[in-house]
Amino acid sequence: MNIIHISTVHPNNDTRIFEKECSGLASKDHEVTLIIQSDCDEIRNNVKIKALPRYSGRLSRITFGILRAARKAFSEKGDIYHLHDPELLPLGLLLRVSGRRVVYDMHENLPEQIRTKHWIHPLIRKPLAFFISFFERLSLNRMAVVMAEKSYADHYNWVKRGQVVLNLPTVDKLMQLASSTQKNSLLVGYIGSISQSRGLLTVIEAIRKIREDGIAAKFECIGNVSRDVSTSKAYQQGVNEGWIHSPGRMPPSQGWAMIARCHIGIALLKPIGNYIDSYPTKMFEYMAMGLPVVVSDFPLYRDVVERHQCGFCVDPNDIDTIAYVIRFFIENPQKSIEMGTRGQNAVRSYYCWNIELEKLIIFYQALLA
Known part of the structure; x- marks a missing residue:
């Protein structure tokens, strides 16, 4: 298979994304490309890394970063596009509209996490969590979902195509x-x-x-x-x-x-x-x-x-x-x-x-x- 992994948030040596999923798939003779923040394009552990610029602020990352990630994603001819960040869900919908197979990797229960994020004002947490939940329902049923914890499957039992892939060690x-x-x-x-x-x-x-x-x-x-x-x-x-x-x-x-x-x-x-x-x-x-x-x-x-x-x-x-x-x-x-x-x-x-x-x-x- 030819699998394209995409993240605008995580570092290029992220344990789950690079070490476990991408390197593991490459070791099984699959062709793997990772679109992620990095200093330059390179091949590491038989994974082709396509570099995105590093952004210091959230706003620039979720605007320019996602646009650059989208351009690189659409230039690749992958069998599956595997996304790792909630901010990439709109890109996932665009990929689905264009006929691509998309997998979203749920690293965390985001609405639940938002309710405890100290950097989000307490008055905003609950409505923001509600909005995220609403948008997830709109988008995740249009793609396949990989869940890093069994408990997510209970919270997201409405997902049509899901698979728990625990974040266990190599x-x-x-x-x-x-x-x-x-x-x-x-x-x-x-x-x-x-x-x-x-x-x-x-x-x-x-x-x-x-x-x-x-x-x-x-x-x-x-x-x-x-x-x-x-x-x-x-x-x-x-x-x-x-x-x-x-x-x-x-x-x-x-x-x-x-x-x-x-x-x-x-x-x-x-x-x-x-x-x-x-x-x-x-x-x-x-x-x-x-x-x-x-x-x-x-x-x-x-x-x-x-x-x-x-x-x-x-x-x-x-x-x-x-x-x-x-x-x-x-x-x-x-x-x-x-x-x-x-x-x-x-x-x-x-x-x-x-x-x-x-x-x-x-x-x-x-x-x-």
């Missing part, structure tokens, strides 16, 4: 890292967006509590740091004292090489919006690397962790309990190793990207048929 590289890296039994790891809503300030307070008890635990904290964390006294003090290492956002290969040194993987998201009903991909990535996990006590997460006995589920607001389970792992290294091994085996069998990639390919083939 485990081979992560397992190789785990086998070749020496772990530090006092190092707690987190990778992803660093914000209060993702529980980072609570984790920092828990690690501080452990350190006050004489255990020299450190925190490897990789990702973009939001203002609500960067301006907090606890974060600043931890960085200044040297027990928080926060290098910012890094390419996935570099970030995971640093997480591989950790002893514990953390994913303590707050009970907000989509978090409750969406798998945190990092949980499976920690498991693939043999790390026992400490995750939020949500039913979806608990089903995985308790079934495979690979960590603990705790209240993401309970500093004392978080401190207790981190301390448990540090003081019981053999049990930590056993939990990590069980998690690694579970990922290999049930929660890896290869399974999801086959689902995506079968979905494409059904559309072409």
Whole structure:
């Protein structure tokens, strides 16, 4: 198949778009083109990248950016056009009118997310979410939809042609890292967006509590740091004292090489919006690397962790309990190793990207048929 992936929002090394979908499809001998913000046209991992300019503001991106993406899309002769951003839905409708087969990749439940976006004025959130829901109903029934979470299928049960393709990890590289890296039994790891809503300030307070008890635990904290964390006294003090290492956002290969040194993987998201009903991909990535996990006590997460006995589920607001389970792992290294091994085996069998990639390919083939 000849598949054209398009995004005006994501970086050209985005894990789901480039690493998993585009590179995965190319590895199966499909012809793949990625239209995305980049410095130049190139071929990487056998994926043809068609560069879009980088835009600093939303307005220029959703006007000039989409127009340029449309021009490049219509110049390609693809079997399927796979879109990754809500702002590209009008382009998807144009492609459908012109007879192209279009797939929309739903990375998030956008109306639900809008209701919790801090940068949107509270008075605007509800009517904006309603408008987005209305426009999605107009457009998504005219194209096929790939959903990154099972919960989206429940919210979007009116979609005519849909397929859940979970954002699970590509485990081979992560397992190789785990086998070749020496772990530090006092190092707690987190990778992803660093914000209060993702529980980072609570984790920092828990690690501080452990350190006050004489255990020299450190925190490897990789990702973009939001203002609500960067301006907090606890974060600043931890960085200044040297027990928080926060290098910012890094390419996935570099970030995971640093997480591989950790002893514990953390994913303590707050009970907000989509978090409750969406798998945190990092949980499976920690498991693939043999790390026992400490995750939020949500039913979806608990089903995985308790079934495979690979960590603990705790209240993401309970500093004392978080401190207790981190301390448990540090003081019981053999049990930590056993939990990590069980998690690694579970990922290999049930929660890896290869399974999801086959689902995506079968979905494409059904559309072409």
